[in-house]
Amino acid sequence: KVVARSWTSGPSAASTACTYSTSCAPWRRSTPTCWSSSACTRRSSSTRKNPAALAAAVERYGVRHPVLDDPELDMWQQYAARAWPTLAVIDPEGYVVATMAGEGHAEGLARLVDELVATHEAKGTLHRGDGPYVPPAEPETALRFPGKAIALDGGNLLVSDSARHSLVELAPDGETLVRRIGSGVRGRADGPAGAAAFAEPQGLCRLPEHVAEVAGYDVVVADTVNHLLRGVRLATGEVVTVAGTGRQWRSTVDDHAHDSLSVDLSSPWDLAWYDDKVIVAMAGIHQLWWFDPIRRTAGMYAGTTVEALRDGPLAEAWLAQPSGLAVSADGARLWVADSETSAVRYVENGVLGTAVGQGLFDFGHVDGPADRALLQHPLGVCALPDGSVLIADTYNGAVRRFDPATGLVSTVAGGLAEPSDLVLTADGGVLVVESAAHRLARLAPGALSAVGASTVDGPRHRTERKPTEVAAGEVTLDVVFTPAPGQKLDETYGPSTRLVVSASPPELLLEGAGTGTELSRRLVVDGSVAGGVLQVTAQAATCDADAEHAACHLTRQDWGVPVRVVEGAPARLPLVLRGLDA
Template sequence: MTASPRVRAPELRGRAWHNTGGRNLTLRDLRGRCVILDFWTFCCINCLHVLDELRPLEERYADVLVVIGVHSPKFEHEKDPDALAAAVERYGVHHPVLDDPELDMWQQYAAKAWPTLSVVDPEGYVVASMAGEGHAEGLARLIDELIATHEAKGTLHRGDGPYVPPAEPETTLRFPGKAVVLDGGNLLVSDSARHSLVELAPDGEKVLRRIGAGTRGHADGPAEVATFSEPQGLCLLPAHVAEVAGYDLVVADTVNHLLRGVKLATGEVVTVAGTGRQWRSTVDDHPHDARSIDLSSPWDVAWYDGRVVVAMAGIHQLWWFDPIKRTAGMYAGTTVEALKDGPLPEVWMAQPSGLSVSADGSRLWLADSETSAIRYVEGGMMHTAVGQGLFDFGHVDGPADRALLQHPLGVCALPDGSVLIADTYNGAVRRFDPATDQVATVADGLAEPSDVVLTGAGEVFVVESAAHRLTRLAPGALSAAGASTVDGPRHRLERKPTDVAAGELTLDVIFAPAPGQKLDETYGPSTRLVVSASPPELLVEGAGTGTELSRRLVVNGAVAQGVLQVTAQAATCDADVEHAACHLTRQDWGVPIRVVAAGATRLPLILRGLDES
């Protein structure tokens, strides 16, 4: 796919480079290679999915393809160069990464969503742009086409890439994710970057055993043979359920898109839900055979409402899993990435990442990380206790309606009805008390805390992920005297808004199938478009769901600004091939809009291709 006229790729500039051995790279240095620029931010689950999609391409085309991660941060914490360096290691990024803290490269390449991919040909021209996930097969076909073209022209140069691996660290744990207290007082921790589970003594330090071989994979079997891929949440089953199910613990095996069962007596691991394929389908409310349904980055698990509830971070939903009936299905959410309360089938979430159940079993608390919110489920409804939405975050204590968090990943319900919050990007443990409707800071100065657990002895352990350890809070930290009130910075993500005129606005989602593919209408319309607005009054007409990727909107001139929330997907299949493979491409955009007299009357969003209008 080639644009006309050809567009020269802007040169790469940023604060610093990672994974290059200290070398600054330029696109001129990479002439003769195919280059994929991956605009990502490490909080974003869709960006993490794309990292996994790119790995096979990097291996397959190692001598002709260079992937460059351009880290364009959303949250304030993500601008910290040390935090970025940790994330590059945590997520196994094996290509150069450019630090773009002020989003300069993001703007020069006209990115409007995380993730966005731009493909640069061996002569230095942009030949394709695409947003969202599901582009791996299309990228492979495009790279094959570029290889053939530029080998014929003599402009393709094969060789080793510029990636320089960092030194291997030596720590007992590496980026642990979640923890659970076992019967008897030991602690079981998901050692995420080491792809295993580690059982620790009650002191949180002494290693008793490791479950998992420590390499990335999805093999079942004995403790020393089984493999995981960046496991996160852990859930102990009630004894009567475990006896029937044949295992005691459910593990959210996040990057494998699986749930795994562990028999604690032996450490044996078995897959209990998921196919290993990432969910790319439609949502229904019917039970499914647990081993036949696709999942998407399950991040945490908790026993609630007579079953395992799963924080399905990859599609912004909660799901359920029944270990006895061996079925699974959707529990809450629509897959729209935003914050909206109400009946469970109608709510919006954004990367739910932590779960905890109240002592009386009536409430399921959840950390909704991308909205920097703490929410709860009770009586078939979801409510927000703390949090303002996708673009407001900070470190502010006090009344819950003005308090701010920053990308919390964990919650821990306490016996008195309050909850502890692993406020990850603020490096703090916070406490919300529903009785007083107040938020306070219990501890700070922590390195990306990702979970909090309370032992039977009343001790509080924090999974201090970026410090690679469990940290015990000081006695008395939970008392009123031990807490503090912080009135820190308030942040609102201010991406450059798109100026549009009041009245009719044409929304065009650009999608061109990859070489050798065609739109697939075997099972109905091949495309789907969902549009909403915040505030809802921003749109007079055009909100809702349809099958065309172009839509007439009517913008309310009485609303000065807002955000258009757009979800688009396109189904394709291989053309002219027997037993053709099918592919689904999907992306969510939150587009800041400002209504002005001389604004645009057309809004293009690129799903795949180039906007040539």
């Protein structure tokens, strides 16, 4: 029985149930378009509890399957989900036949669904039919769910027209169409402006002139859903792939430089020229990467792939779906909109710090001292000449400002429709990419002055995930993984599985932290610590059993599991990567 508020696009006898958020990159990658009979429930936040926001997300991403509006996480709790995304496969008779967390399940899902279709067609329990959903008509606008924008020479603007899979050049008024780069049809193709194809492009970065001359292109584009970086020659509009293979990254963290066209990427979301490189907000794996257009190499810059908020040296810090980048006027600081922690972070002198934000589960609209201020899923940042930074506070529908000189956060503008980026124009004005309104909006004159800003003391929210009770002393952590039908664990090049465990606070674990190759781990929990969060990363390598045409697959997931230490609680903690817990 499914209990929640309502359905978006109508109910269905679902074959796949999943949990996601209205902007969750992993969910969008985990549900291939070939499965139309899926029912999804979304994770909670203030805006995510708004039915209109959910409907907009369904429209933005072209979702055709039914979506269950589950703001109180009722379905989440019924399916004992502990990770985003979580998928449960339900057969036509209503039985859960598999549960999967994280990404990398597409091949296995396809095989499992094929088996279920054959089985239930033979039994007569499979009923086919079209869904009831009819998508709304597209608005007659130059842009449709635009993502990011940059200023060009002469005052024109280049905008990523994400839902139309193209780039749009606009006149300085932010409205008049100059040209479109890309066919407007989702795809992956290099070539002339009219033939090139993108898939939901987002970030844009104008290269310094001396770099562009050597590289042979002027602008780098984050081709998000294609997992690519593309180069654009502004004179002709020609598009060329400059980084990525088109495969999603599912490997191990390293500090190596890789050939840019041989390395896999994962949902690159924004770009900025910093530290003599293009820095990439790699939202899909919670990291920052770098790309060198001259040497044609790429590699990891910051983050471990753990989704959380932790400051420190770049290689040790944690991020959570970084989605916006901007460089300070003096070039010393890289600002980062870290969307899932509702935070503004910064890179300076080899260290990642936090300016505003509390973590994954604290958000709201509160101005004042930065250590108390709250944002809600910011997607963009814009550095101002005076050293302050503007924030596209997306789910609050606002533009916020943080001034490092005073340590204060204020609200510059409100009532916006999911602002996703800001761009400083040649005349000193600011344009806001108002994504859900399909337009660029100009901030009112004087909005950036002290008089124009306001101080909002709005609601504070905390997403309370019910902690898992664990016993003090020895606890067995079991990551459940069963290879998909037609696959087997692949130990050709060494151990097929890997498990990384850490804790926050570190004192929570007396033993068991670290990296190993077994998916079962003995932990020793300190009974004097009331609780905390266990950070668990697991991956499993499989290959097809058909030796002649075997393909390799890597399944990976990060969990942040809140735990409470209780005397007499279970001494086993199961996490399902794929399969069913016995």
